Amino acid sequence: MIEADGKLELTGLEAGYGESMILRDVSLKVEPGQVVCLMGRNGVGKTTLMKTIMGLIKPKKGTIRYAGHDYTSRSPDRRARAGIGYVPQGRDIFPQLTVEQNLLLGLEAASAKVRKAGIPESVYEKFPVLKEMLYRKGGDLSGGQQQQLSIARALVSEPKLLLLDEPMEGIQPSIVLDIERVIESIKDDKQMAVLLVEQSLTFATSIADYCYVLDKGTIVAEGSSDTLSEEQVRRHLAV
Numbered sequence: 001m002i003e004a005d006g007k008l009e010l011t012g013l014e015a016g017y018g019e020s021m022i023l024r025d026v027s028l029k030v031e032p033g034q035v036v037c038l039m040g041r042n043g044v045g046k047t048t049l050m051k052t053i054m055g056l057i058k059p060k061k062g063t064i065r066y067a068g069h070d071y072t073s074r075s076p077d078r079r080a081r082a083g084i085g086y087v088p089q090g091r092d093i094f095p096q097l098t099v100e101q102n103l104l105l106g107l108e109a110a111s112a113k114v115r116k117a118g119i120p121e122s123v124y125e126k127f128p129v130l131k132e133m134l135y136r137k138g139g140d141l142s143g144g145q146q147q148q149l150s151i152a153r154a155l156v157s158e159p160k161l162l163l164l165d166e167p168m169e170g171i172q173p174s175i176v177l178d179i180e181r182v183i184e185s186i187k188d189d190k191q192m193a194v195l196l197v198e199q200s201l202t203f204a205t206s207i208a209d210y211c212y213v214l215d216k217g218t219i220v221a222e223g224s225s226d227t228l229s230e231e232q233v234r235r236h237l238a239v
């Protein structure tokens, strides 16, 4: 792995919708091979931050550096081709397309080299259920399976940086475990940097190398899982 591969560095980011500024002075780093968790109550700006990293929202101030280059003004397309994979909140798969067709769409975002190689076998190893259901329509899958498909679709392009927005939200416990195992295996592979929005403090601190807590659009606490005190995090997570 090249040293800067997958590295993300946000500095002094300000972003929002029209006149309403949601993120204020957000600085954050994800190193190659790391899992970094972003925590915070509902509505504090976690999704807005993910969208800004993906290029779907243009920041008013600050910089986004990725893989050693300034990506602040680059299009979402270019970010995807450069290896940023995004799994948005709420499994936006295509219900009328088959599982395989959904996965092939993930390849569209990939670099030419990855596109040529096709869907990597490693994706089916991570999600064996999808291989069994390859020709079923996405809409026929359970909610948890759709979430697995949504993550698999991002993995198909073999990203260097994976943005996961609350992948465990609203999913039955058995599938939560499956998804946690996949995130653990991604971490063990050490090929990808992961920025994970996660509400479960237990899982976040067990998997993350580093955690950030966002409140009202600002980072209010950060640290490695062993230095960030539970009390500190809970204070900002409590309603």
Ligand SMILES: Nc1ncnc2c1ncn2[C@@H]1O[C@H](COP(=O)(O)OP(=O)(O)OP(=O)(O)O)[C@@H](O)[C@H]1O
Pocket: 017, 020, 022, 040, 041, 042, 043, 044, 045, 046, 047, 048, 049, 089
């Ligand atoms: N398209 C939009 N236009 C205007 N305001 C928006 C839009 N999307 C989100 N917001 C506002 O931005 C703020 C942050 O929302 P965001 O979705 O980033 O929060 P979040 O931390 O991801 O919350 P949740 O956990 O509920 O998804 C909220 O006040 C929300 O109402």
